[in-house]
Amino acid sequence: MVELNVNGIAHSVDAAPETPLLWVLRENLGKTGTKFGCGAGVCGACTVHLDGEAVRSCQVPLADAEGAEIKTIEGLSSGNGDLTKLQQSWIDLQVPQCGYCQSGMIMAAAALLKATPKPTDDDIDAAMTNICRCGTYSRVRAAIHRAAGTE
Amino acid sequence: MTGTINLSRRTFLGTAAAAFVVELRMTGSVAAQGTPQPQILNPFISIEQDGSVRLVAPAFDMGQGSHTSLAMILCDELGARWEDVRVEGPGINSAFIVPGVGEQATHGSFMVRSWHDPLRKAAASARIKLVRAAAARWQVPEASCTVADGRVVSGNNHAGFADLAADAAVFPDIEDPEVLGTRKLVGQPVARIDIPAKVDGRAMFGLDVRLPNMAYAAIRQAPVFGSALEGVDETSLSPDVLALVKLPDAVIAVADTFWKAKSALEDLDIRFSSSENDTATSADLRADRVANLDRGEFATPILSGDPLSILSAAQGSADKSVITAEYDTPYLAHMSMEPMNCTVHISGNRCEIWVPTQGLSATMQAAVTVTGFSEENIIIHPTMPGGGFGRKYETDFVVQAIRAAMAVDRPVQLIWTREQDVQHDFYRPAMTARMSAALSKDGKLEAFVMRKSGPSILEHTLGFPLIEGSDPIAWLGFGTQTGSAPGQLQQYDVADVAGEFAFTPTFVPVGYWRSVGASENGFFIESFIDELAHSAGTDPYEFRRNLLRSSPRALAVLEKAATEAKWGQSLPNGHFQGIALTDVVGSLVAQVIEISVPDGKLAVNRVTVAIDCGRAVNPDSVIAQMQGGIVMGLSAAINERIDIEDGRTTQSNFYDYEVAGLAATPEIDVHIIESGEALGGVGEAAIPAVAPALANAIFAATGKRIRSLPLLDHL
Ligand code: FES
Ligand code: FES
Numbered sequence: 001m002v003e004l005n006v007n008g009i010a011h012s013v014d015a016a017p018e019t020p021l022l023w024v025l026r027e028n029l030g031k032t033g034t035k036f037g038c039g040a041g042v043c044g045a046c047t048v049h050l051d052g053e054a055v056r057s058c059q060v061p062l063a064d065a066e067g068a069e070i071k072t073i074e075g076l077s078s079g080n081g082d083l084t085k086l087q088q089s090w091i092d093l094q095v096p097q098c099g100y101c102q103s104g105m106i107m108a109a110a111a112l113l114k115a116t117p118k119p120t121d122d123d124i125d126a127a128m129t130n131i132c133r134c135g136t137y138s139r140v141r142a143a144i145h146r147a148a149g150t151e
Numbered sequence: 152m153t154g155t156i157n158l159s160r161r162t163f164l165g166t167a168a169a170a171f172v173v174e175l176r177m178t179g180s181v182a183a184q185g186t187p188q189p190q191i192l193n194p195f196i197s198i199e200q201d202g203s204v205r206l207v208a209p210a211f212d213m214g215q216g217s218h219t220s221l222a223m224i225l226c227d228e229l230g231a232r233w234e235d236v237r238v239e240g241p242g243i244n245s246a247f248i249v250p251g252v253g254e255q256a257t258h259g260s261f262m263v264r265s266w267h268d269p270l271r272k273a274a275a276s277a278r279i280k281l282v283r284a285a286a287a288r289w290q291v292p293e294a295s296c297t298v299a300d301g302r303v304v305s306g307n308n309h310a311g312f313a314d315l316a317a318d319a320a321v322f323p324d325i326e327d328p329e330v331l332g333t334r335k336l337v338g339q340p341v342a343r344i345d346i347p348a349k350v351d352g353r354a355m356f357g358l359d360v361r362l363p364n365m366a367y368a369a370i371r372q373a374p375v376f377g378s379a380l381e382g383v384d385e386t387s388l389s390p391d392v393l394a395l396v397k398l399p400d401a402v403i404a405v406a407d408t409f410w411k412a413k414s415a416l417e418d419l420d421i422r423f424s425s426s427e428n429d430t431a432t433s434a435d436l437r438a439d440r441v442a443n444l445d446r447g448e449f450a451t452p453i454l455s456g457d458p459l460s461i462l463s464a465a466q467g468s469a470d471k472s473v474i475t476a477e478y479d480t481p482y483l484a485h486m487s488m489e490p491m492n493c494t495v496h497i498s499g500n501r502c503e504i505w506v507p508t509q510g511l512s513a514t515m516q517a518a519v520t521v522t523g524f525s526e527e528n529i530i531i532h533p534t535m536p537g538g539g540f541g542r543k544y545e546t547d548f549v550v551q552a553i554r555a556a557m558a559v560d561r562p563v564q565l566i567w568t569r570e571q572d573v574q575h576d577f578y579r580p581a582m583t584a585r586m587s588a589a590l591s592k593d594g595k596l597e598a599f600v601m602r603k604s605g606p607s608i609l610e611h612t613l614g615f616p617l618i619e620g621s622d623p624i625a626w627l628g629f630g631t632q633t634g635s636a637p638g639q640l641q642q643y644d645v646a647d648v649a650g651e652f653a654f655t656p657t658f659v660p661v662g663y664w665r666s667v668g669a670s671e672n673g674f675f676i677e678s679f680i681d682e683l684a685h686s687a688g689t690d691p692y693e694f695r696r697n698l699l700r701s702s703p704r705a706l707a708v709l710e711k712a713a714t715e716a717k718w719g720q721s722l723p724n725g726h727f728q729g730i731a732l733t734d735v736v737g738s739l740v741a742q743v744i745e746i747s748v749p750d751g752k753l754a755v756n757r758v759t760v761a762i763d764c765g766r767a768v769n770p771d772s773v774i775a776q777m778q779g780g781i782v783m784g785l786s787a788a789i790n791e792r793i794d795i796e797d798g799r800t801t802q803s804n805f806y807d808y809e810v811a812g813l814a815a816t817p818e819i820d821v822h823i824i825e826s827g828e829a830l831g832g833v834g835e836a837a838i839p840a841v842a843p844a845l846a847n848a849i850f851a852a853t854g855k856r857i858r859s860l861p862l863l864d865h866l
Contacts, residue, residue, distance in 0.1 A: 015408070023410045027367070032359035033352020035537070037488050038569040042805040045488060073352035087350040094342060094771055097779055098214030099349030100356060100488040100537025125814035131805060133488045133538050134214055135782025137816040139775075 002066050006031065007075025017063035022046045024062050025072060033073035033103045037131070044130030047104035047111075048072050054111035073103035076110060086110055089146040097134035105130050109144050118150050190316035192277035193324055194246035195225060195270060198316035202301065204231045206238050209247040209255075209270075210262035211509060212345055213539045215834045216772030217262040219343045223336040223768060224267055228274035230298035231312065233336060238344055243515060243531055254512035258544055258663060260736035260832025263768055267830050275328035277319070284318035285310055340771035345535070357507030357534040360494040362562040366393055367409035368555040369416050370567060372401040372575050375798040376658045378426035389415035394558040403555045409566050428658045428798035433581070436657055436795060437479065440583040440604040443653040449602060450620025453629060453650030455639040458589075458598035461647050465589040471597070474686050475587040476679055479859035480671040482793035483579035483664055484802070486810055489537025490572045493552035496562035497522070502529045502553065503562075507536035509544040517546035521553045540783075541663030545577050545612070573808055574800040577662025578793050580606040582625070582671050586679040594687030596645045596698060601629070601675060604653040608668075611661045621652035628669025628735040628839050629676070633831065635702050641676070641734040642702035643695075659795060665783065666835035669735040673839025674788075674846070674860065677731035681847040682856065691847060692718050692730050704826055705732065708739040708763045711822050716743035716759035725749065726756060729848030731840040738764040738831030742781070744844040745817075748852050753866055755785060755817040755845065763824040764831035770823055773833050777821045780837025786811035788842035792861050 001012045006029060013028050020039075025031040025048070034057060037045030041059040048057045049071040077084050083091070086109055096102045105128070112119055112127040119127070124141055132140070145151045189197040189205055197205045208221035222238045225231075241247040247255050250265050278298050285303040286293040288310070296305040301312050348354040373379060379400050388395065391411040396403040402421050406412035465471035494505040502522050508514050511533055518529045536543050552565035567575075582605035589598040607622035609615045629650050631638035639648040664670060684694030692713050699706040709732050713719075718728060725747045732741045745757040760777050767773045790809050794801045802808040846857050849866075857865045 015410075019408075019410045023408060026359075027408050027410075030361060031352070032355070032361065035356075035488070036358060036490070036566070038805050040569065040804050040806060043488065043569075077351065083351065090350045091342070091346055094346060094775065096214065096346055096349040097775060098488070098536065098538045099345070099354050102349050103352050106350060128813045131488065131810060131812060133486055133540070133783065133810060135779035135786075135811070135816070136775075137782060137811075137813040138778050138819055140813060141816075 002062050004065060004070060005068070006070045007072060013062065015062055017061060019062045020058050021048070021060040021062055021065045021070070022057040025057060031072045031074055035100055035103055037101065042131070043101070043104075044108055045101050045104040047107040047130065049107060049111060052111070052114060054108050073107055076106065084110070086113065086143070086147040089143040093139050093143045093146060095136050095139040095143050097136055101130060101132040101134075105132065105140055109140070112144065113148055118148055119144060190320040192280055192316070192320055193273050194244060195273040196229065196277045198312050200313055202311055202313040203235050203237050204229070204301070204312065206236055207241055207247070208238050209241045209249075209266060211240055211257040211533055211536065213257060213509070213536050214345070215776055216343050216769055217257070218345060219341060220263045220768040220772060221266055221270060222344065223341055224270045225274045227333045227335050227337050228271045228331060229278050230301070230333065232301040235301050240533060241511070243511060248512070254510070256510045256512060256544060257539070258509055258541060260834040260836060264737060264830035264832055267768070271330050271332070272328055275330045276325040279325050279328050280319040280322045281312060281315050283322050284315045288318065337768050338766065338770070341769050343772070354535055356489050356537045357494070357505060358489055358492045358537070358566065360505040360534060360564060362494065362496060365494070365562040365564055366405050366407060366559060367412050368403050368405045368552070368563050368565040369409060369413040370401055370403045370551060370565060370571060371416050371421060372571060373423040374574060375423065375426045375428055376660065377428045377798065378423045381422040381424045383422070384420040387418060387420065389418060391415055394555070396555050396558045398551065398554060401551065403551060403565065405555055405559055405563055413568065426798055431658070431795060431798045433482070433795045436581060436659065437583065439657070440581070440655045443604045443655045444583060444585055444602060446653070449651035449653050450617070451649060451651050452619065452621035452623065452626055453639065453648065456647030458600050458647035458649045461598035462587055462589050462600065465597070470592040472590050472686065473587060474590065474683055475585065476682060476858060478584045478586065478675045478678065480582050480674060481791070481860055482581045482659060482795070483787055483791050484573055484576045484793050484808055485540045485542035485664060486573070486805070486808065487536070487538030487540055487542055490569055491542070491548040491567040492565060493549045494562060494564040495552045495556035497553070497556045500524055500528050503532070504529070504549065504553070505532045505534055506549055507534045507539070507543055508549070509536065509539045509541070510546065513544065513546050514549050517549050518553060521550050540665045541667070542576060544663055569805070570803045573803050575660070577612065577660045579664030579670060580608060580657070580661035584675045586675060588679070588683055590683060590687055594689050594694070596643070596683060598647040599640050599645050600649045600651070602651045602653065604655050606657045606659070606661050607654055608661050608663060610656070617654055620654065622654070625652060625668045626650055626672070627667050628672040628733060631734045632737045633704065633734055633739060634829065635704060637701060641732065642705040643698040644701050645698065658798070665780070666735060666838040669733065669835070669839040670787070673731065673733045673735070674842040677733065677840065677843030678846050678858065681729070681843070681850065690719065695730070695732055704763060704828065705734065705739050707826070708732065708761045708824060709741045711761035711824055712741035712743050712759050715761065715820060715822055716745065716757070718743055727848050727852035729844045729846065729851055731844035731847060733839040735839050736832030736835050737829065738762055738833060738836040740836050740840050742840040742844040744841070744848050746845070746848045746852060751866070753789065753849070753862070755815070757818045757820065759820045759822070760837065761822045761824060762833070762836060763826045763828070764833050764836065765828045766825055766830060767823050773823055774821045776833045777837045778819045780835070781819050781841055782811050782816055784838045784841025785845065788845050788860055789862050792864075
């Protein structure tokens with residue numbers, strides 16, 4: 001049994017310690033907002049926060065996540081239907097297309113804004129390496145600026 | 152109208168109501184037990200007792216916004232209130248067969264343009280039935296009734312839809328109802344109904360289906376195309392495996408979790424047979440295409456006038472010139488972000504399938520064939536797809552998932568790894584084309600011939616015979632689809648045109664890749680037109696303008712893009728532009744791409760695009776599709792290529808098949824022209840002009856004409 005803290009709630013998980021956190025979140029804990037895209041740490045669809053930092057959960061063995069504060073897209077806002085400013089900008093600018101990459105995008109953007117509240121375009125270029133095959137990048141950039149008040 | 156470009160200032164109709172207009176989960180079950188059933192006015196419209204209006208948007212929304220656009224059309228004509236509207240996707244029903252397409256599927260950029268008229272009729276019929284019910288109740292003439300905001304009104308009488316629905320449902324459908332053409336929502340930027348669930352993790356894709364007691368499956372397919380499963384050494388089989396399923400060319404492991412299934416497969420020693428393709432390479436396949444062109448046996452699906460005679464007469468003539476060039480495009484992968492997956496539960500003679508699919512009819516056919524069950528016993532729940540781009544029209548992964556589910560007594564979710572996805576795609580076919588044209592002394596285009604050699608998607612995916620030796624899919628984007636004359640070569644004014652095809656089969660699986668044949672034809676035609684312009688000593692924009700004298704609509708699109716991009720005006724130092732015009736899926740698109748090449752490295756600075764899709768139902772969705780399509784087009788043009796070595800795909804994931812990222816995305820400036828002509832498609836329309844506009848810009852910058860993709864191979 002591995003003890004996990006996800007979105008402020010403690011869980012005991014019965015899975016091998018080398019299992020990537022991604023699959024534990026999705027299958028053992030039903031947190032399907034975190035997506036599988038490549039399993040190789042390249043696409044960012046599986047991005048979650050580990051103690052406030054954006055990590056690609058397909059590359060984090062379960063054992064390494066024990067004791068950390070894990071936050072998934074489901075726990076980004078308080079959960080009463082009120083969204084973070086970032087998520088609201090995503091709606092305001094109608095960012096998602098298919099939407100599959102967007103949980104990871106938003107988690108990466110949230111970590112960026114925490115570290116760099118007023119990001120420049122260069123900051124966004126460097127931090128936002130998630131892949132979106134639908135090509136929503138212009139709106140991702142605009143929505144980050146909008147949430148940061150740096151339009 | 153011109154699309155608003157300042158994203159941050161844009162306001163959307165319906166954002167305030169976004170909390171109300173929701174997309175119903177496509178679970179297949181109509182209503183929970185005990186809840187009052189809705190009154191069904193026709194297959195598209197039913198009214199709930201609480202006054203909400205359920206609209207079936209008969210397409211699968213892949214993120215192109217078709218559910219919202221189709222619901223807007225229904226809502227306007229019905230006279231409903233947008234905040235009362237609930238939208239759901241279609242189940243299997245002959246009423247939802249795409250008009251003119253003959254199956255239930257989402258492809259070909261058909262959704263909004265094919266459904267616009269039938270949906271308005273369905274909504275008009277429902278509206279008239281509500282009026283009929285009200286008129287009968289109040290004993291007033293139908294003509295005295297008006298419908299708006301979810302209510303019928305006549306003098307002092309008024310009633311909401313919910314109140315009238317039961318009476319209205321009794322009337323038969325109206326055969327040829329009068330359409331009002333109300334435009335309250337249509338034409339406005341309306342906030343998409345699917346978006347709120349996509350920002351907080353609620354959106355359920357195929358991969359997110361969770362069923363009680365569900366098991367997971369991983370698959371390993373024969374890496375070499377054409378090779379078969381020979382055997383599996385099961386002595387080391389992990390005890391985690393609930394079932395090991397052997398298919399003719401693959402092995403599937405089923406376990407409690409995906410990680411266990413995948414790990415168990417990796418540890419297994421699986422032998423695949425040798426294949427006649429064992430040593431084949433991309434270069435061999437290209438050599439086949441070239442040899443076939445050299446052989447000179449062609450089908451001629453497109454012929455107008457006598458271009459071949461004009462070309463041979465022009466050879467060696469002093470006052471004419473003949474220009475020829477050979478172009479080549481590579482195999483491409485789709486790389487939808489959600490890998491192939493399918494969930495199946497078989498119990499007794501009943502089979503339930505949850506799948507992110509573009510092809511509902513095809514999925515049903517495949518399921519009938521594999522299970523041997525009748526259609527009534529197969530229930531398909533199409534889920535939201537995480538990208539499709541044509542790949543999710545295929546049913547290979549559905550068949551595999553059914554086989555896996557047959558082996559265990561539990562529901563099974565089959566998930567492909569990204570490696571399986573890249574190595575077992577139905578790729579955009581690689582093509583080689585020889586272009587030739589005759590120019591008069593004063594630079595007039597007198598004859599144009601494209602000879603194309605490559606595989607046939609029709610033959611490969613459907614097993615259809617070629618149509619008189621050719622595949623119509625390979626000629627998409629060559630002639631006009633917007634109904635104007637002249638229209639043999641887009642809308643260019645050249646009477647003598649031929650398109651010839653040398654069918655070159657391949658063992659590599661090929662399929663529909665966003666915009667299909669037009670994706671390479673745009674590159675061939677619009678790069679070559681640029682070559683002709685330079686040979687004629689004419690500016691490429693002016694050269695096209697001259698060819699569009701009898702096509703005011705295409706001319707307007709070209710001029711809009713050029714004017715907005717400031718074509719021909721002085722550019723920042725080191726910046727260069729290329730232009731291209733395409734005519735695909737019933738829409739006209741012109742693009743000007745501005746680049747710079749600092750230190751020999753290509754930088755795309757700005758893309759200006761004009762589109763005429765007749766009318767824009769939801770203008771913001773048109774803008775979004777242009778932006779996204781251009782990113783995908785740039786990615787393919789600059790960087791993407793699938794290689795075949797030893798009979799198999801060499802790439803395997805995003806690290807060796809790189810697709811465009813945020814940092815490389817230029818400013819994209821979209822302009823919508825409302826010509827009021829027939830609706831055109833949008834989802835694929837942006838792609839074909841990207842590669843030629845970019846290659847033409849590179850020529851302007853460097854003098855280097857790049858005739859094979861991806862461009863990065865040559866920079
Ligand atoms: S799935 Fe983890 S980075 Fe792609
Ligand atoms: S919105 Fe489809 S992959 Fe990003």
